[in-house]
Amino acid sequence: MKKVVAGAVALLIWIWGGVALASADPTVFDVGADTTVQEINAAIADPAINQIHFGQNKNLTGTINISSPTEIFVDKGVEVNLSGNAHKISRGFNVTSDLVFRNHGRVIVNEFKNYGIHVNGKANFTLIGDDLASSVFTVANNRGYGIDSQGQEGLFKVSNVSLFVLSPQEGKEGPMIFNQGVTQVTFENASVNVLKQNGVKPWRAAIYSEAPVEFIDSSLQSETASDYNLSIVNGAPLNILRSGISLHTSNNAEAKCNRLFFFTVCKPYVGLNTAGNTVTIQDSELRVETTGGSNPNAAHQSLQFQDANYIISNSHVYADSAGVDAKQTSGSTLKINGDSKVEIGAGNGASLDPRIVTTVDSGTVVLPPTTSGVINSGAEALTEFVSKATGGSISISDPYAYTYNVTKTSEDANKHVWAPAVNLRYFASCDASPASTPKSRKQLIRGTAVENDFNATTVEGGEWVVMGVSPEQAFYEATTATVEATTVLQDLDICPKPPQSTPEPTSETPEPTTEPSVEATVSSPEMTVEPSVEATVSSPEGTVSPTVSRPAGATLPVTGVSLQVGFAAIALLGLWGALSLSVARRSRARK
Numbered sequence: 001m002k003k004v005v006a007g008a009v010a011l012l013i014w015i016w017g018g019v020a021l022a023s024a025d026p027t028v029f030d031v032g033a034d035t036t037v038q039e040i041n042a043a044i045a046d047p048a049i050n051q052i053h054f055g056q057n058k059n060l061t062g063t064i065n066i067s068s069p070t071e072i073f074v075d076k077g078v079e080v081n082l083s084g085n086a087h088k089i090s091r092g093f094n095v096t097s098d099l100v101f102r103n104h105g106r107v108i109v110n111e112f113k114n115y116g117i118h119v120n121g122k123a124n125f126t127l128i129g130d131d132l133a134s135s136v137f138t139v140a141n142n143r144g145y146g147i148d149s150q151g152q153e154g155l156f157k158v159s160n161v162s163l164f165v166l167s168p169q170e171g172k173e174g175p176m177i178f179n180q181g182v183t184q185v186t187f188e189n190a191s192v193n194v195l196k197q198n199g200v201k202p203w204r205a206a207i208y209s210e211a212p213v214e215f216i217d218s219s220l221q222s223e224t225a226s227d228y229n230l231s232i233v234n235g236a237p238l239n240i241l242r243s244g245i246s247l248h249t250s251n252n253a254e255a256k257c258n259r260l261f262f263f264t265v266c267k268p269y270v271g272l273n274t275a276g277n278t279v280t281i282q283d284s285e286l287r288v289e290t291t292g293g294s295n296p297n298a299a300h301q302s303l304q305f306q307d308a309n310y311i312i313s314n315s316h317v318y319a320d321s322a323g324v325d326a327k328q329t330s331g332s333t334l335k336i337n338g339d340s341k342v343e344i345g346a347g348n349g350a351s352l353d354p355r356i357v358t359t360v361d362s363g364t365v366v367l368p369p370t371t372s373g374v375i376n377s378g379a380e381a382l383t384e385f386v387s388k389a390t391g392g393s394i395s396i397s398d399p400y401a402y403t404y405n406v407t408k409t410s411e412d413a414n415k416h417v418w419a420p421a422v423n424l425r426y427f428a429s430c431d432a433s434p435a436s437t438p439k440s441r442k443q444l445i446r447g448t449a450v451e452n453d454f455n456a457t458t459v460e461g462g463e464w465v466v467m468g469v470s471p472e473q474a475f476y477e478a479t480t481a482t483v484e485a486t487t488v489l490q491d492l493d494i495c496p497k498p499p500q501s502t503p504e505p506t507s508e509t510p511e512p513t514t515e516p517s518v519e520a521t522v523s524s525p526e527m528t529v530e531p532s533v534e535a536t537v538s539s540p541e542g543t544v545s546p547t548v549s550r551p552a553g554a555t556l557p558v559t560g561v562s563l564q565v566g567f568a569a570i571a572l573l574g575l576w577g578a579l580s581l582s583v584a585r586r587s588r589a590r591k
Contacts, residue, residue, distance in 0.1 A: 027049060028050070028053050029049045029051065029052050029053065030053045030055060031052065031053065031054050031055070031056075032056075036062075037060050037061065037062035037063070040052055040060075040064055041064060041067075044064075044065065044067055044070050045068060047068065051071045051072070052072045054072070054073065054075065054078050054105070055075050056078060057078055057079045057080070058078075058080050058081070059080075059081045059083070060080070060081065060082050061084075061085050062089060063089060063091050064092070064093050065094045065096070066095040066097050066098075066099045067096060068097050069098040070097065071099075071100045071101075071102065072099070072102065073104075074103045074104055074107060075105060076130070076134055077134070078106075079106040080105065080107045080108070081110065082110070083110055083111060084113060084142070086111055087111055087143055089112055089113060090112065090114045091114055091115045091118045092109040092110075092112050092115065092116045092118075092139075093109065093117045095117065095118065095119040095123050095125055096123055098124045098125075098154070099123065099124070099125050100126045100128065101126065101127045101137075102129075103129050103135050103136075103137055104130045104135055105134070105135070105136075106136045106138075107136070107137045109138070109139045109140070110140050110141055110142075111141045111142065112142040112144070113142075113143055114142070114143065114144035114145075114148075115142060115144045115145050115147075116140075116147065116165075117139060117148065118145075118148045119149045119151075119152040119154075119156065121152070121153060122153045123153075123154050124154040124156075124157075125152070125154070125155070125156050125157070126157045126158075126159075127157070127158045127159070128161065129162075132160065132161070132189075132191050135161045135162065136164070137161050137162070137164070138163075138164040139166070140164065140165070140166040141166065141167075142168075143168070143170065143172050143173075145175070145177050146167060146174075146175045146176060147165060147175070147176045147177070149176075149177065149179065150178075150179045151179070152178070152179070152182050153181040153182070153183070154182065154183060155184050155186070156182055156211075158186070158187050159187075159188040160188075160189050161190055162191040162193070163190060163191065163192045164193045164194075164195075165193070165195075166194075166195045166197070167195065167206075169198050169225075170198065171197070171198040173202070174206055174226075175194045175196055175206050175207060176207045177208045178208070178210065178211040178213070179211065180210040180234055180236070182209075182210075182211035183211070184211065184212050184214070185209060185211050185212065185213045185214070186213075186216065187213075187214070187216070187220070188218060189217045189218060190218045190219075191219050192220045192222075193220075193222075194206050194221070195223050195224075196222075196223070196226055196229075199254035200226050200254045200255070200256045204226045204228040204256065205226070205228040205229065205230070205273070206224040208233075209232050209236060210233060210234035211236050212238075213238050214240075215239070215240045215245065216242065216243065217242045217243060218243045219243060219244045219245070219246075220244075220245045220246065220247075221246045222246070222247050224248075224249060224250065224253060225252055225253045226253060226254060227249075227253060227255045227267055227268070227293065227298065229248075229270065229271050229272065229273075229290075230272050230273065231270075232273070232277060233273065233274065233275040233276070233277070234275065234277075236277050237277050237279070237280070238277065238278075238279045239280045240279075240280065240286065240315075241280075242282070242283045242284060243285075244284065244285045244286075245286045245287070246287045247271040247272060247286075247287070247289070248271075248289050249292045249293050250292050252294055253292060253294060253295075254295065255268075255269060255294075255295035255298035266295055266299075267298065268290075268298055268299040268300060268323060268348070269290040269293035269298055269300050270304045271288035271289065271302040271303065271304075271319065272286075272288055272302065272303050273306075273325075274303075274306065274308035274310075275306040275307065275308060276306065278308070278310075278311065279309070279311070280311045280313075281310070281312045281315045281317060282311075282313045282315065284315045285315065285316045285317070286315065286316075286317045286318070286319075287319075288303060288319040288320070289302065289319075289320050290302045290320060290347070291320050291347060299321075299348055300323075300347040301322060301323035302319035302320050302322060302345075303321070303323075303344070305325065305353075305355075306324065306325035306327055306328045307329060307330045307331065308332050309332065309333045309334075310332075310334045310335065311335045311337075312335065312336045312340050312342055312363075313336075313338040313340065314337075314338030314339050315338070315340050315341075316340070316342075316408070317341070318342075320345040320347040321344070321345055321346070321348035321349075322344050322353065322356065323348045323353055324356060328355065331355060332357070333356065333357045334356050334358045335358075335359045336361065336365055337361040337362050337363070337377075338405065339363060339392075340363030340364075340365070340408075341363060341364050341408040343365075343410060344366065344367055344368065345368070349368065350368055350370045351367075351369070351370040351371045352367050352368050352371040357375070358373065358374045359374070359375055359377060360375075360376065360382060361377050361404065362404050362405040362406060363406055364408050364410045364414075364416045364417065365416050365417075365418055366412075366416050376396075376400065376402070376419075377400075378402075380400055380420045381420070382419055382420060383419065383420070383443060384416060384417070384418055385416075385417045385418075385421075385445060385455060386415070386416055386456060387415055387453055387454050387455070388413065388414055389415055389452075389453035389454045389456070390453065391406075391454065392405065392406065392407040393406065394406070394417065394419065394447075394448065394452075394454055395447055396419060396445070396446060397446050397447025397487070401447075404417060404419060417445070417454055419454075420445070420446045421444065421445065422443070422444050422445075422446045422488050422492070423442075423443060423444075423492075424441065424442040424443075424444055424450065424488055424491075424492050424494065425438040425440075425491075425492070425493045425494070426438050426439050426440045426441070426442075426460060426464075426495075427439060427493060427494070428496070429495055429496070430467055430495035430496070432467075432495065434468070438493070440460070442455070443457075444457070447489060448488065449476075449477070449479070449485035449487055450478065450488075451478040451479065460477060461477075462496060464494045464496060464497060465494065465495060465498075466494055467494060468493070474497070475494045
């Protein structure tokens with residue numbers, strides 16, 4: 001029963017706005033309507049107190065000293081205003097020990113002479129909210145740094161909070177600074193908004209860090225009236241993961257200039273300044289604009305490299321310019337891969353500085369128009385292919401084979417692909433010398449066919465063959481129902497397919513083989529019959545004159561022997577017969 005009564009009394013007190021229920025916990029100090037800054041500081045210094053609890057709206061003037069490990073808890077919907085009394089008080093929060101600030105309401109740290117939040121010594125600073133809409137933390141109009149971690153040795157983390165850090169026009173320094181003693185600066189699921197309204201004197205950067213910085217599932221919008229916006233230097237890495245970063249130089253931005261004899265020499269307008277470090281942009285968006293700078297004598301370097309290495313993967317990056325700091329000694333690199341969309345404008349010249357070794361393995365990538373020396377991870381020289389192709393990837397063939405992903409389209413509605421190129425030369429005749437001028441040329445992405453949309457070229461039409469190849473090898477520009485387009489793997493010369501020769505028709509009955517012949521020479525088409533050869537023999541019974549004559553005939557080819565020889569043989573045979581008959585008769589007469 002006593003517990004029930006005690007609970008009811010505590011509930012009534014909470015409803016009437018005096019003290020929260022947590023006041024029953026002796027380790028919690030509840031800030032009431034009349035609580036002073038001095039009382040809060042005393043509670044923080046008390047080893048028995050672990051939490052300072054704001055359960056109602058509260059306006060405070062003065063410095064809250066975090067002298068021992070402390071948790072500050074602001075209830076949802078509660079607003080806490082900590083004032084520097086119009087720049088009369090030096091610091092808002094002076095943090096020299098670990099602080100976990102759980103802000104579920106709205107906190108404003110405003111108008112301090114020097115720092116809004118000053119973190120010094122071996123202290124970890126953690127600002128945590130419950131959602132970006134209701135958890136808002138503002139550090140504004142402080143003449144020194146809004147957040148000063150120059151002397152911190154520990155972690156600085158902001159998560160689930162909308163953080164605003166604003167420097168006034170009369171400010172002497174910038175919104176945020178982190179020196180190398182800070183082990184890690186992390187913004188996770190946070191919305192960070194930075195505004196630097198003062199110019200270049202005495203401090204130039206809106207956000208300056210010599211410590212590692214990471215943005216995870218967060219956003220950063222930073223606008224500056226100075227010449228430097230975000231500076232991550234001293235070899236400290238910058239990691240941007242699933243986040244959106246926008247860095248903008250305002251139209252009235254000043255530039256730092258010096259008079260040299262009769263000339264004025266100005267530092268460039270810089271959006272993202274990096275020195276000796278690695279910048280990783282993964283699954284994120286980065287937009288950097290410096291064209292608003294008002295001084296025409298100052299160049300523009302949205303991305304400034306000084307021995308820095310950028311890795312852009314599956315991200316959208318826009319920068320109106322890029323350049324190299326004069327202090328560079330060893331060199332810088334820019335590597336683009338994944339399904340990225342990268343556009344670097346020509347605000348600092350017509351080409352990307354050759355001291356930035358640029359590697360492109362994927363994505364639609366727009367670089368200043370005369371940029372050269374772009375390579376892939378196989379150190380192969382690349383050519384830019386601009387097309388309106390609808391495909392999402394390209395297979396690059398050996399000797400360095402890989403898949404080039406490109407589903408996004410650049411702002412000009414084209415896809416800008418950087419790939420190893422092969423040259424295809426069209427000759428008017430296969431008899432042409434390779435040293436002669438071809439009728440036309442095409443550059444293709446290595447491992448693709450002429451018809452591939454990414455080549456942004458036209459099909460010549462007709463039948464083609466590869467020059468200088470035996471047996472004849474056909475070349476097909478496009479795929480049809482019966483053939484597949486030829487993939488071009490290396491430089492190639494082609495020519496029109498030669499016409500097929502037609503063989504002579506042959507007779508079904510072969511001509512007889514003719515032996516060498518001797519023709520009888522005659523003086524007229526009719527063969528002249530020579531006189532008969534007569535054998536005249538005396539006999540008692542009278543004269544017998546057997547006559548052997550050759551039949552009349554035309555001039556014919558004779559095979560083997562002369563026609564005259566044949567006739568002579570016949571005549572001799574007839575003579576022999578006549579003689580034989582005469583001898584026989586004489587023999588009978590003797591008998």
